[in-house]
Amino acid sequence: MNGAPVVHAQSLTVRRGGHRLLDRCSLTLDSGSICALLGPNGAGKSSFLRTLLGLLCPDEGHLEVLGLVPARVPQDVRAAVSLVPTGGLLLDGLTAAQHFQVGSRFEPRWASSTAQRVAELFDLPLNRVSRHLSTGQRVGLALAYAFASQPRLLLLDEPTNGLDHHHREVLLSLVAAYAADGGTVLFTSHVLSEVEALADTVAFMHAGHLALSGTMHDLLRRYATVQAIYDAQVPLVTAQWIRLQFPQAEVEIIGRVLRVSHYERTDEILDALAAEQPVDLQVQAGTLTRLYGAVVEEGVRAVV
Numbered sequence: 017m018n019g020a021p022v023v024h025a026q027s028l029t030v031r032r033g034g035h036r037l038l039d040r041c042s043l044t045l046d047s048g049s050i051c052a053l054l055g056p057n058g059a060g061k062s063s064f065l066r067t068l069l070g071l072l073c074p075d076e077g078h079l080e081v082l083g084l085v086p087a088r089v090p091q092d093v094r095a096a097v098s099l100v101p102t103g104g105l106l107l108d109g110l111t112a113a114q115h116f117q118v119g120s121r122f123e124p125r126w127a128s129s130t131a132q133r134v135a136e137l138f139d140l141p142l143n144r145v146s147r148h149l150s151t152g153q154r155v156g157l158a159l160a161y162a163f164a165s166q167p168r169l170l171l172l173d174e175p176t177n178g179l180d181h182h183h184r185e186v187l188l189s190l191v192a193a194y195a196a197d198g199g200t201v202l203f204t205s206h207v208l209s210e211v212e213a214l215a216d217t218v219a220f221m222h223a224g225h226l227a228l229s230g231t232m233h234d235l236l237r238r239y240a241t242v243q244a245i246y247d248a249q250v251p252l253v254t255a256q257w258i259r260l261q262f263p264q265a266e267v268e269i270i271g272r273v274l275r276v277s278h279y280e281r282t283d284e285i286l287d288a289l290a291a292e293q294p295v296d297l298q299v300q301a302g303t304l305t306r307l308y309g310a311v312v313e314e315g316v317r318a319v320v
């Protein structure tokens with residue numbers, strides 16, 4: 017792995033029709049990382065992937081992908097980067113076998129053995145035209161084509177959409193193996209359990225802006241929950257005081273248990289609650305679901 021980042025986006029803004037698809041987005045991805053791009057419908061995730069491939073040109077900011085500027089040399093970028101859009105992108109009149117012939121002719125790093133292997137893993141009928149393939153088979157074929165192209169950066173837009181449980185697991189293993197070999201992956205997903213299983217890095221998008229990004233480990237450590245257990249009901253005055261001191265915290269009271277989650281203020285909350293002398297006091301690592309709620313659903317309340 018060399019030290020230069022695979023993706024280096026600095027304050028990217030893309031405008032279309034008076035609307036900001038991307039709003040000052042910054043992200044750096046290192047070789048070998050698997051990054052999940054998360055956010056609600058319409059947040060701008062697909063637009064970000066399309067910008068990395070040079071399909072959308074930034075109006076402001078700076079972007080380098082593998083040291084290249086996609087808007088300037090889109091063909092060079094496409095030779096090294098594969099994008100699998102939602103549902104796959106196929107040539108409708110061609111069979112899987114014909115797709116692979118196209119790949120061997122036009123993709124500079126085509127690996128026929130990978131195409132065959134991934135096609136087998138997805139149980140693809142090789143001689144059926146793609147418009148007669150099922151939804152999952154279409155995704156499988158698009159993935160087989162992408163992996164066989166041996167890209168240095170793989171962009172996957174909701175790749176598990178339409179895949180059954182078994183083929184979902186197959187895909188997660190393929191992505192993990194590809195990254196272990198030094199490939200870099202940026203994928204979007206609305207399924208947080210699969211993100212937790214696969215991604216080492218997460219980036220949260222909200223209204224076109226990349227609100228927060230970092231390694232999964234670090235972000236969940238920063239968004240920890242402090243749990244205090246009292247010998248009787250949680251003292252109301254304590255809960256109210258915490259809400260006043262930390263207005264952006266998520267505060268939960270369940271009987272004798274008080275749970276307070278906040279981005280990057282765990283130590284202060286711990287000190288504040290220790291002074292109240294609960295019978296038990298501990299810090300629990302955050303969960304992706306809670307962090308997603310704080311960053312995206314609550315309108316970035318925890319981090320801005």
Ligand SMILES: Nc1ncnc2c1ncn2[C@@H]1O[C@H](COP(=O)(O)OP(=O)(O)OP(=O)(O)O)[C@@H](O)[C@H]1O
Pocket residue numbers: 032033035036037055056057058059060061062063064
């Ligand atoms: N070419 C375009 N011109 C104008 N608006 C666009 C264009 N492409 C996308 N948009 C708008 O930009 C916003 C972001 O769209 P995008 O597809 O990037 O969202 P997304 O985060 O991928 O959403 P989803 O999770 O639903 O797939 C949406 O409001 C969409 O309607």
